[in-house]
Amino acid sequence: xxxxxxxxxxxxxxxxxxxxxxxxxxxxxxxxxxxxxxxxxxxxxxxxxxxxxxxxxxxxxxxxxxxxxxxxxxxxxxxxxxxxxxxxxxxxxxxxxxxxxxxxxxxxxxxxxx
Amino acid sequence: xxxxxxxxxxxxxxxxxxxxxxxxxxxxxxxxxxxxxxxxxxxxxxxxxxxxxxxxxxxxxxxxxxxxxxxxxxxxxxxxxxxxxxxxxxxxxxxxxxxxxxxxxxxxxxxxxxxxxxxxxxxxxxxxxxxxxxxxxxxxxxxxxxxxxxxxxxxxxxxxxxxxxxxxxxxxxxxxxxxxxxxxxx
Numbered sequence: 198x199x200x201x202x203x204x205x206x207x208x209x210x211x212x213x214x215x216x217x218x219x220x221x222x223x224x225x226x227x228x229x230x231x232x233x234x235x236x237x238x239x240x241x242x243x244x245x246x247x248x249x250x251x252x253x254x255x256x257x258x259x260x261x262x263x264x265x266x267x268x269x270x271x272x273x274x275x276x277x278x279x280x281x282x283x284x285x286x287x288x289x290x291x292x293x294x295x296x297x298x299x300x301x302x303x304x305x306x307x308x309x310x311x
Numbered sequence: 312x313x314x315x316x317x318x319x320x321x322x323x324x325x326x327x328x329x330x331x332x333x334x335x336x337x338x339x340x341x342x343x344x345x346x347x348x349x350x351x352x353x354x355x356x357x358x359x360x361x362x363x364x365x366x367x368x369x370x371x372x373x374x375x376x377x378x379x380x381x382x383x384x385x386x387x388x389x390x391x392x393x394x395x396x397x398x399x400x401x402x403x404x405x406x407x408x409x410x411x412x413x414x415x416x417x418x419x420x421x422x423x424x425x426x427x428x429x430x431x432x433x434x435x436x437x438x439x440x441x442x443x444x445x446x447x448x449x450x451x452x453x454x455x456x457x458x459x460x461x462x463x464x465x466x467x468x469x470x471x472x473x474x475x476x477x478x479x480x481x482x483x484x485x486x487x488x489x490x491x492x493x494x495x496x497x
Contacts, residue, residue: 208446213439213453220435220460224428231424249385257380257427264431286456293432293463300424302417 211275214285219271221292223264228299230256236309312495316487317386321479324383328375329472335368336433336465343436343458346448357444365437372430372468379426379475386484387419401482414481418474426471432464 234241234252244255298304314322342361391400397407405415439447439457447453 208443208449210446210450210453213443213446213450213457216435216439217456217460220432223431227424227427227431235420247381249389250380251388253380253384253423256424257376260427261431282450282452282456286452286459289456290459293428293460296428297425297463297467300421300428302420 207279209275209277209279210282211278211280212272214280214282215271215275216268217289218285218292219264219268221289221296222267223260224296225292225299226263226296227256227260228296230260232299232305232308235305312493313489313491315485315489317383317484319490320378321383321484324375324378325472325475325479328371328378329468329475332368332372332375332429332433333465333468333472335364335371336429336461336468339365339368339433339436339440340458340461340465343440343454343461347454347458357441362441365441369430369434369437372433376426376430380423383484384423386486399486401478401484404482405478411481414478418478422471422474422478425467427467429464429468429471432460432467436461436464 230244234244234256241252244252244259246258247254299308386401388402389400391397391403397404402415402419405411405419436457439453447457
């Protein structure tokens with residue numbers, strides 16, 4: 198028996214926009230936490246979730262949690278929506294670029310005044 | 312032919328997980344470029360081999376960063392007891408001399424954070440390609456954005472992998488029980 202699948206002609210881009218923006222936010226959070234943990238001994242101690250790994254464990258765990266929570270929330274809100282993808286994409290790339298830049302040690306040191 | 316336990320785990324982390332992840336990301340990028348071309352036929356369904364390929368890529372990506380952070384990095388940054396042989400403590404070995412300190416202060420500091428961007432972006436791209444292929448095919452802006460994130464994932468993985476290989480060349484992670492890989496018959 199032949200099975201026909203109905204495919205919408207203009208499927209919603211909301212779920213993809215949610216995934217892309219959440220990924221950008223997660224990468225930005227990673228960069229912010231990496232620099233902040235490097236600059237503050239108190240924050241570094243708070244991020245030290247697993248002593249053999251040090252603050253890296255907290256930096257990455259919190260960044261991944263922020264990424265996944267943002268993804269879940271945005272995906273729920275934009276489930277069936279068609280958004281102005283260009284604006285979401287620009288924002289996501291801005292976050293991603295800042296995240297990449299913040300992980301670059303000389304830039305982090307510059308922000309921390311070293 | 313022997314290898315120590317730590318050397319073997321480091322090889323699995325870098326050459327198996329990390330190496331395969333980097334190759335798989337490049338493969339995914341080529342796949343995206345091919346599908347993004349104007350003359351590519353609209354593709355609404357995902358071939359089974361692509362689903363398996365993308366899931367395998369995501370798994371090895373996360374295996375690379377998790378094994379690096381939670382198994383090898385603790386060996387790398389361990390604090391040496393007084394009088395220890397610094398060859399077993401790569402971070403201390405590198406930071407002990409100004410001419411090698413940059414390998415840690417710049418290389419490892421960059422690698423340990425930037426590496427995580429690769430599996431995050433790689434997971435997002437794989438998820439879009441598997442779950443939302445129809446929307447991905449329908450919107451050019453979506454395809455371009457996903458392609459950009461795939462490129463950034465590859466860049467992050469290449470930076471992390473490149474620094475990891477160079478740092479391990481300068482101050483190898485070693486120690487633990489010896490494992491015989493092959494009996495020398497000569």
